[in-house]
Amino acid sequence: MAAFVGLDSFYKNILNRTSEYPKNEVGHFNIFKVEDIRLPTHKPVHYTRRNFFKMTLVTGHSKIHYADQSIEVNGSVLVFTNPMIPYFWEIISEEQTGFMCIFTEAFFSRFGSISEYPVFQHADSAVIALNESEAASYKALFVRMLDELQGDYAYKYDLLRNLLMEVVHGAQKMRPLAGDRHAGSNAAERITGLFAELLERQFPIELSNQVIQLNTPAAFARQLNIHVNHLNKALKETTGQTTSQLISDRVLQEAKVLLKSTNWTISEIAWSLGFEEPNHFSSFFKNRAKLTAQKFRSSNTD
Known part of the structure; x- marks a missing residue:
């Protein structure tokens, strides 16, 4: 059975933060720059599950092992992962830039189930390659989410939900990047x-x-x-x-x-x-x- 990673482990092992991570009354939401996250290279494949959703915009050379697919990307890509299916992100090049957004289902509890959206359900829909223009457009949305989270607007979490859903709906309109279902030894x-x-x-x-x-x-x-x-x-x-x-x-x-x-x-x-x-x-x-x-x-x- 794949290992399970909770928010505590994520903040401690990935972000190198030992202090308590921020919480709010509407479920957990946070966004980071990929450059600020520890991304070990040349690490053996090890599937894990998280107890939160993750939406990542990243530019670099890497291989995403998700469900029974392995998808190699060298450029900009949008990746959506959910707590149900284990995955592993294999970093190939040390130069990785972009943004990572994490959130719990409770963050959307009053607005339906986020897990029902196709980009969070299957590997075929979860990994989407971007050209330069598309990457720039999505980068602007992630930058705005980062700015809004750091601001003091009273309804910022409602606004953040809308910005996040703009990314989700935009991604669902695009052609997903299919991977090799038979990658691996068996x-x-x-x-x-x-x-x-x-x-x-x-x-x-x-x-x-x-x-x-x-x-x-x-x-x-x-x-x-x-x-x-x-x-x-x-x-x-x-x-x-x-x-x-x-x-x-x-x-x-x-x-x-x-x-x-x-x-x-x-x-x-x-x-x-x-x-x-x-x-x-x-x-x-x-x-x-x-x-x-x-x-x-x-x-x-x-």
């Missing part, structure tokens, strides 16, 4: 790792109103931006099981835990596990566990 293993990451992130279920969002092969394929047949082939090659089997096994495992460790109703458990109808869950459980959910709950079977 693409199937990398796809399997990303699938397992997405699957496990949905568990454990701790609240009865918590509902898993990915419960079908098609849903996982969309999140990974690959064809469902490609996902099935990769998982079959590395695990010997189909996507549906792996999902069902994990859902069954969680169902047993919830039946034994909670007093939730069968309907509540079914809903949390992504079943729209309780009888669908009951049929699923009986077929897989060879006894009903109610009998399993009252038995000594694990």
Whole structure:
């Protein structure tokens, strides 16, 4: 499973700041110049996830390993990353300039979900090459965000949201830069790792109103931006099981835990596990566990 980097680690290890990072009542938002950030070169590829979103405008020579793609860029590029998918930024040249903007989903909580925008969902949409004119235009937006953040305007965070969304919408109108899906020694293993990451992130279920969002092969394929047949082939090659089997096994495992460790109703458990109808869950459980959910709950079977 990819390592997880929080805001505390980011400020300490990347920005070399040991003091508490700034916070405000509207979620976290900050922007930096790339030149002020420690960017180690010649470092082995190591995938990590962040608990925040990142939007970067950078000029230089680097390789971006995102999901199952590796995209080499030598020039100006816009990159959007989200907490769901692990990635690694491999610095090739020491000369890197630009801006990095980081923010939490809470920063947009009153204005919809930022994670629903395509540039934050898939590698195909997340890396966008820029010509000189486009780079200059986006640089002006990042410079303005930096200036506004340092200012004292009472509604500056509302303005910053608008400026950030101007970057997002502008990027979505542009043609994304596709990368090599088969970069690396074993693409199937990398796809399997990303699938397992997405699957496990949905568990454990701790609240009865918590509902898993990915419960079908098609849903996982969309999140990974690959064809469902490609996902099935990769998982079959590395695990010997189909996507549906792996999902069902994990859902069954969680169902047993919830039946034994909670007093939730069968309907509540079914809903949390992504079943729209309780009888669908009951049929699923009986077929897989060879006894009903109610009998399993009252038995000594694990």
